[in-house]
Amino acid sequence: MAMARRTLLSSKNLYYNSSKYYSFSLNRGFASGSDEENDVVVIGGGPAGYVAAIKAAQLGLKTTCIDKRGTLGGTSVNVGSIPSKTLLHHSHLYHEATHSSANWFKFPSVEVDLPALMAQKDEVVSDLTKGIEGLFKKNKVNYVKGYGKFLSPSEIKVDTIDGGETVVKGKNIIIATGSDVKGLPGITIDEDKIVSSTGALALKKIPKKLVVIGAGGYIGLEIGCIWGRLGSEVTIVEFAPQIVPSMDGEVRRQFQRTLEKQKMKFMLKTKVLSVDNSGDGVKLTLEPAAGGDQTVLEGDVVLVSAGRTPFTVGLQLDKIGVETDKVGRILVNESFATTVPGVYAIGDVIPGPMLAHKAMKDGVACVECIAGKEGHLDYDMCPVVVYTHPEVASVGKTEEQVKALGVSYSVRKSPLVTNLSRAKAIYYAEGLLKILAEKETDKILGVHIMAPNAGDLIHEALKALQLGTSGEDLARAWF
Missing domain, CATH: 3.50.50.60 (FAD/NAD(P)-binding domain)
Incomplete structure (x- = not known):
């Protein structure tokens, strides 16, 4: 079977040399055991887990997903990215109404109805979690609500949220339990003050x-x-x-x-x-x-x-011999295989950026590896967005990273006010476009944007990097 391939300039920081940890085939397909009910069992229903479960089912693999929260989507959908983006959007509208737009439009009164705003946020979250559960039903993913822990590399005991327990068996187990809030010494979080x-x-x-x-x-x-x-x-x-x-x-x-x-x-x-x-x-x-x-x-x-820390509490990884690093991240090879045959890990529990879209890509690539296909990822092409106003988005290398590589490079940059007339027209021209390119070949190495819609604009840059585009090519392109 073909081995997964990655193009990673910084792979030493993300993955571990398979020859050090493995004496078995990296991409061996399904483990033996005719009495096992599932081809794939996924522990965790967040972006990594639910995407992996759906992908496995779409590839014809009998799949079960175990999730302790009881509502799918993980931290990102339930208490992270989705509620924060909802509140960011509506708080921006309020700020526009009371500040920028107030110069031209007269509002009798603009007040924040916080309970209504929070209710709207909760409705968005509820709709999305139900939507994911609907995708499970459509793709015939078995969904078990409960807290899973290893009994063996092919058996998961689940303490269900209704007070019962069951054992789920699988030929391949994927750990996708995400991350948790990192505390600080001497500070107790009470979720009140x-x-x-x-x-x-x-x-x-x-x-x-x-x-x-x-x-x-x-x-x-x-x-x-x-x-x-x-x-x-x-x-x-x-x-x-x-x-x-x-x-x-x-x-x-x-x-x-x-x-x-x-x-x-x-x-x-x-x-x-x-x-x-x-x-x-x-x-x-x-x-x-x-x-x-x-x-x-x-x-x-x-x-x-x-920050956040990998969440592996209660999984009993030590019972089956899954190795972790000093900060609790699970060690995996280039096919997401752990140090235990038949057990994989993806998303926030392994090294790499703790981002929902990265976790989703991990899920697809991991399942493709299990199914004997080629799962391919390049974390250098993973875009990052800060959803403030203006937004800040980037893909590829920073100038500091390029310098550290010893590459001769050029910098193209322009303040937003001189680069986009539309920015001036909408009365928000504070920002920056910065492009780093290899000096000899003009190949783009990194793009950084600070602008109101940087999260949308960065995808143009992502395609340019993926295709190995030069700065001149990008300058001549129609947008």
């Missing part, structure tokens, strides 16, 4: 002062923008000297300046020593990251946004 992203997307009133701990990723910034638009005073506290270190440095700096113009405050190189929620509000004791005098910052709500 000290909240995770889940609690921050379900607040019952608009906080006067919101403090966000962590700006290394996108979640805290997006949620900060939601509540900032609705009237909160937002302060970001970050231990590192910059926000979003994975972002291109030049774009990141302009991005932060733009957020500051929107009255978002930043306290960088700052350490949180303690959080006290015993009073009416919350008090944070802070000090400079390098050491120094302590200060106190007060807020109504504190969002802990320190």
